[in-house]
Amino acid sequence: MNIHEYQGKEILSKYGVRIQRGIVAETPAQAVEAAQQMMTLTNSKFVVVKSQIHAGGRGKGKIVGSEQRGVQLAKSVEDVEKIATNLLGNVLVTIQTGEEGKRVNKILVAEDVYYPGASEPKEYYVSILLDRAKACNVIMASTEGGMDIEEVAEHTPEKIVKEWIDPAVGLQGFQARKLAFALGLEGEAFKEMVKFLTSLYKAYTDTDSSMFEINPVLKTSDNKIMAVDAKVNIDDNALFRHADIAALRDKAEEDPLEVEASENDLNYVKLDGNVGCMVNGAGLAMGTMDLIKLSGGEPANFLDVGGSANAKTVEAGFRIILKDPNVKAILINIFGGIVRCDRVATGVVEAYKAIGEIPVPIIVRLQGTNAAEGAKIINESGLKVLSAIEFKEAAAKVTQVLQEM
Amino acid sequence: MSVLINKDSKIIVQGFTGTEGSFHAQQMIEYGTNVVGGVTPGKGGQTHLDRPVFNTVEDAVTKAGADVSIIFVPPAFAADAIMEAADGGIKVIICITEGIPVKDMMMVKNYLENRDCRLIGPNCPGVMTAGECKVGIMPGFIFKKGTIGIVSKSGTLTYEAVDQLTRAGLGQTTAIGIGGDPIIGTTTKEAVELLMNDPDTEAIVMIGEIGGTMEPDAARWIKATGNKKPVVGFIAGQTAPKGRRMGHAGAIIGGADDTAAAKMRIMAECGIFVVESPALIGETMLKALGRA
Numbered sequence: 001m002n003i004h005e006y007q008g009k010e011i012l013s014k015y016g017v018r019i020q021r022g023i024v025a026e027t028p029a030q031a032v033e034a035a036q037q038m039m040t041l042t043n044s045k046f047v048v049v050k051s052q053i054h055a056g057g058r059g060k061g062k063i064v065g066s067e068q069r070g071v072q073l074a075k076s077v078e079d080v081e082k083i084a085t086n087l088l089g090n091v092l093v094t095i096q097t098g099e100e101g102k103r104v105n106k107i108l109v110a111e112d113v114y115y116p117g118a119s120e121p122k123e124y125y126v127s128i129l130l131d132r133a134k135a136c137n138v139i140m141a142s143t144e145g146g147m148d149i150e151e152v153a154e155h156t157p158e159k160i161v162k163e164w165i166d167p168a169v170g171l172q173g174f175q176a177r178k179l180a181f182a183l184g185l186e187g188e189a190f191k192e193m194v195k196f197l198t199s200l201y202k203a204y205t206d207t208d209s210s211m212f213e214i215n216p217v218l219k220t221s222d223n224k225i226m227a228v229d230a231k232v233n234i235d236d237n238a239l240f241r242h243a244d245i246a247a248l249r250d251k252a253e254e255d256p257l258e259v260e261a262s263e264n265d266l267n268y269v270k271l272d273g274n275v276g277c278m279v280n281g282a283g284l285a286m287g288t289m290d291l292i293k294l295s296g297g298e299p300a301n302f303l304d305v306g307g308s309a310n311a312k313t314v315e316a317g318f319r320i321i322l323k324d325p326n327v328k329a330i331l332i333n334i335f336g337g338i339v340r341c342d343r344v345a346t347g348v349v350e351a352y353k354a355i356g357e358i359p360v361p362i363i364v365r366l367q368g369t370n371a372a373e374g375a376k377i378i379n380e381s382g383l384k385v386l387s388a389i390e391f392k393e394a395a396a397k398v399t400q401v402l403q404e405m
Numbered sequence: 406m407s408v409l410i411n412k413d414s415k416i417i418v419q420g421f422t423g424t425e426g427s428f429h430a431q432q433m434i435e436y437g438t439n440v441v442g443g444v445t446p447g448k449g450g451q452t453h454l455d456r457p458v459f460n461t462v463e464d465a466v467t468k469a470g471a472d473v474s475i476i477f478v479p480p481a482f483a484a485d486a487i488m489e490a491a492d493g494g495i496k497v498i499i500c501i502t503e504g505i506p507v508k509d510m511m512m513v514k515n516y517l518e519n520r521d522c523r524l525i526g527p528n529c530p531g532v533m534t535a536g537e538c539k540v541g542i543m544p545g546f547i548f549k550k551g552t553i554g555i556v557s558k559s560g561t562l563t564y565e566a567v568d569q570l571t572r573a574g575l576g577q578t579t580a581i582g583i584g585g586d587p588i589i590g591t592t593t594k595e596a597v598e599l600l601m602n603d604p605d606t607e608a609i610v611m612i613g614e615i616g617g618t619m620e621p622d623a624a625r626w627i628k629a630t631g632n633k634k635p636v637v638g639f640i641a642g643q644t645a646p647k648g649r650r651m652g653h654a655g656a657i658i659g660g661a662d663d664t665a666a667a668k669m670r671i672m673a674e675c676g677i678f679v680v681e682s683p684a685l686i687g688e689t690m691l692k693a694l695g696r697a
Contacts, residue, residue, distance in 0.1 A: 240480070269649050284565060289644045338432075
């Protein structure tokens with residue numbers, strides 16, 4: 001589960017990680033109030049206004065139909081009001097949102113931390129994530145802060161340092177020191193970085209996170225180390241033991257069809273194609289999407305109805321798939337192991353009748369337990385449904401349907 | 406011969422008296438699997454499905470001689486159940502549970518490191534030795550005793566592959582569902598290695614998914630050890646977008662190396678018969694064996 005920058009920073013702050021402070025606002029009036037508070041707190045006229053959406057690249061991203069950037073420096077309260085008006089309620093397109101962009105519902109009015117002082121401010125990069133092959137967490141750090149880390153990895157991999165953490169004992173002091181030395185820090189900034197990394201790792205494990213990306217981590221002109229941004233991703237499987245974090249879910253950031261699917265216990269991911277599909281099992285669902293592509297179509301979605309496909313789940317699946325206007329055909333692919341195909345077939349017929357007219361051709365492939373009985377139910381139902389038993393037969397029918405359109 | 410489990414394996418079910426555990430234990434018994442009992446803490450001494458219930462795995466090992474365990478306990482308690490099985494002396498631990506937190510699996514993997522046991526899963530359909538022993542949730546009737554071994558991250562795709570093989574007249578030795586989580590007990594390479602070393606297994610079907618590097622690792626090992634048996638391979642998720650979790654917790658494209666295209670390319674380079682369509686697994690195996 002993804003959370004917003006401001007929410008991530010609140011979590012980090014609880015664990016003693018120094019953060020760029022800020023106040024979240026949902027209206028220009030709230031933004032003005034927030035700016036006044038921040039200006040008093042920091043004794044500065046500058047604040048940074050940051051769009052809160054679940055996507056990176058906000059600083060370079062632009063609001064649709066204008067040249068307004070997603071993150072802007074404001075030099076007065078009037079500035080803040082103007083920027084807030086330009087951002088709130090509008091759609092921001094960044095390198096990670098796709099063309100359709102994301103609506104900005106919240107902004108963070110944050111302190112300006114690039115103030116002049118004894119030394120030059122400098123940006124670093126720190127992330128924590130799972131190394132699947134080693135089955136442990138790895139901390140990655142780089143002197144190339146503020147940059148796209150994938151580019152750094154490709155062109156100057158020597159500028160990324162890594163420390164793997166033994167899950168039994170956690171991050172050790174020598175590892176945090178190694179990383180801080182590798183970043184070329186010394187004196188007060190070195191000590192601050194060691195503390196920063198130690199607190200950050202504690203926050204990561206305590207919250208069952210699956211990814212922290214702090215980019216940039218800033219060394220301020222007075223040698224403080226702080227998180228200026230925070231991309232925090234929590235392990236969905238662990239949310240049952242973090243009710244407080246689960247409550248941070250922002251459904252407005254998710255596709256409405258995906259929200260509806262999750263409310264019906266369906267595992268659905270919306271895609272851009274023209275053939276919808278409904279499948280039992282995640283692997284077979286991906287395999288079915290691949291088959292649609294090989295048959296000349298493009299998958300409109302991933303949908304795993306799970307191990308208990310019945311009339312209710314099939315109907316919910318149909319309704320969700322049909323809400324996507326791009327869908328021109330639907331392929332249902334069920335391999336009945338524990339699930340009985342005749343029950344699924346009955347479910348399809350009932351769902352079809354409950355929904356009324358389904359305006360697109362449907363191909364139903366039932367295989368496994370009671371497959372023949374299932375096919376019989378479909379064929380005798382009088383519905384406009386093409387039935388198949390073998391997987392390649394289903395593929396051929398998808399091609400046929402697409403050619404007839 | 407077969408790998409991991411056979412007709413002599415003595416199986417216990419952890420989470421025996423729960424809904425899932427009861428249902429699948431019954432199915433396993435009907436297949437002829439030698440289920441010697443189960444574990445449900447607090448219900449020790451009772452009888453369930455005509456078999457004894459024990460309070461601890463250790464009891465089941467000492468009193469019933471169990472050497473294989475299958476785990477159906479809920480995600481919050483699954484890590485504990487796996488470690489109990491390992492500590493109790495179980496040699497093959499098969500965890501079906503889906504939804505175990507990654508942090509728990511990290512601890513489990515670490516705990517198992519120097520112990521004499523093997524974990525299969527979690528988030529897997531279990532292991533099936535055709536005609537002998539079913540320890541999992543795979544439908545028994547699609548299997549036929551034979552010479553093809555199967556390694557797969559996905560449940561229903563395993564059934565699909567087995568069904569195509571059986572229809573092509575090719576029976577199976579053992580199907581190993583390794584699971585779709587980011588951290589699993591037995592890797593693709595380790596499962597393939599078991600089947601490569603099994604004298605009764607003539608050829609292997611290897612089914613993977615987007616995410617991680619287990620399939621390319623296995624492919625490189627197959628090549629390095631001289632491609633001793635034909636391997637047919639498929640990777641699900643050729644059309645999956647980057648950065649989205651496709652059902653399985655582990656099925657997510659992180660970078661350029663863990664896409665289906667990248668994995669399939671490496672597998673083909675290593676001499677694996679790669680199929681683009683999951684509908685062609687059976688046919689391709691016949692070709693790989695020179696019987697098409």
